[in-house]
Amino acid sequence: MNMKVHLSRPDINDNDIKAVVDVLKTPNLSLGPKIPEFEGKLAKYIGRKYGIAVNSGTSGLYLCLKALGVGAGDEVITTPFTFIATTNAIMMVDAIPVFVDIDPVTLNIDAKKIEAKITSKTKAIMPVVVFGNPAGMDAVWEIGKKHNLPVVEDSCEGLGAEIKGKKVGNFSTMSNFAFYPNKQMTTGEGGMILTDDENLADICYSLRNQGRGKGGGWLAHERLGYNFRMSDINAALGVSQLDRIEEFVAKREKVARIYQELLKDESRVIVPQAPADCRMSWFVFVLRLKEPYAAKRNDILSAMLAEGIQVSNYFPPVTLQPFIAQKYGFKDGDFPITDGICKSTIAVPFHNNLTKDEAVLVVKALKKCLDNA
DSSP states (O other): OOOSBOSOOOOOOHHHHHHHHHHHTSSOSBSSTHHHHHHHHHHHHHTOSEEEEESOHHHHHHHHHHHTTOOTTOEEEEOSSSOTHHHHHHHHTTOEEEEOOBOTTTOSBOGGGTGGGOOTTEEEEEOBOGGGOOTTHHHHHHHHHHTTOOBEEEOTTOTTOEETTEETTOSSSEEEEEOOTTSSSOOSSOEEEEESOHHHHHHHHHHHBTTBOTTOOTTOBOSOOOBOOOBHHHHHHHHHHHTTHHHHHHHHHHHHHHHHHHTTTOTTEEOOOOOTTEEOOOSOEEEEEOTTGGGGHHHHHHHHHHTTBOOBOOOOOGGGSHHHHHHHOOOTTSSHHHHHHHTTEEEEOOOTTOOHHHHHHHHHHHHHHHHHO
């Protein structure tokens, strides 16, 4: 299908290309100097002591839980409204995901409902900065400290977001970012764990590199580990991209405002807004259809695709993914806010360089499809 407007696009310039090519001209394609450079640069940007670069955000979440000693039979509190990787990481360490319904405005885990789900088996809380909205991360962190529970901040969608001037990535024992091409900045594939705990950082360095210990030899392995390393090629792109992160966040804010202006009089949809006291770092732009249009959401998605507008249903409930529903017995309605909102969402095209003309095309197609629905 020929798309007029694409859902996402990376923002690559000549400096990014040169950074990658420069690495290709060296013998250090992996385990070279670009890895620690990227780690230090991102840790400094966020304001944390240690950065551990990995090959994906999913690997990062998994290693956070492994480093914290979360394992079989343990419970990790999280949200059902997220990308599947959050829950996958919990299940990959043989722990049990315990879901808490979301706030209907922010779409993040509802901090007021977390304490009721804490048991003697709870070993961590894993909130998610959904769509780049940081609202509530500070409240979750306070609950973690109150109950002496580590918080693993899934910040994969939130690079650059802030709460009262404090950057996302700081409201936790460990935080994790991801750099897939649809994110605010990209390394192609990759992720980064951040923490202020030297011991946790050392464990993650070891786990990502086949269990090798600090200062040990190439064939000296202290623990069961994995090949979750980022290459210097990816890290070089990350270093270059990070130089422009503030520009990227501003670009995305501009695109969000264009959509907000174009849709200000459209009463059939709920248009996302940045929360008070927070700096939103827009990851995607997700509209919510009001009834009776929400009941026709899937038809509207198909109609917009037919118009050449690439859209998606961010997110289906994690609890209703077939393998998870089968394993834990979840059904539609178990998490009423999540399950209801998930039936109404439309993610429209959104990236750093989306033009106003493209946004006009998107909104025109949306209104046409709503009219026809």
